[in-house]
Amino acid sequence: KQEVTQIPAALSVPEGENLVLNCSFTDSAIYNLQWFRQDPGKGLTSLLLIQSSQREQTSGRLNASLDKSSGRSTLYIAASQPGDSATYLCAPDTGTASKLTFGTGTRLQVTL
């Protein structure tokens, strides 16, 4: 059974800092891995999807990397802004009926 761990559970940084969120998973036989953000009381918004054959994926100030063999992914956020405050979730897809397994998330707060 896939298990996903995200570290840290919570993070508070001042505006402008670069930061890294970590995700580890136990079953490396994945098809892809997705990073989502969730704002309080809202649904999930997909940020990046990395295919298993890729090493990284970039979108604006976000960069996600994937080391499938070691079961790790990181989400790098450059020049953080207060609007980045949210919970960030990673979800590897084992491909078994397209089953995403979600981590418990990292709650990020970016302060002025």
Place this chain on the structure above:
Amino acid sequence: DAGVIQSPRHEVTEMGQEVTLRCKPISGHNSLFWYRQTMMRGLELLIYFNNNVPIDDSGMPEDRFSAKMPNASFSTLKIQPSEPRDSAVYFCASSFGQGQETQYFGPGTRLLVL
């Protein structure tokens, strides 16, 4: 595009009552997912449909839960009878293809069973 639409957004009911949650996926998507989110267990996949056919329902908690997808633009998740431990936020998501593409989530239905 309106995105994934869920209704109702909030539901408060009493134990033993039937609850029906509704979802309209993004037009053209042929994979649909129902998830449940709680503080204790996080986000869990309940059931996955592809081309209106249930592919994996191993996450459905018990027989009190059932899901249908009568056509490509509508799905329901029913709980009968409801119990207080069913209180959670229920999300519907959809994607293209076999489901191994980006999943787009609806706003969720917040269910409280008293």
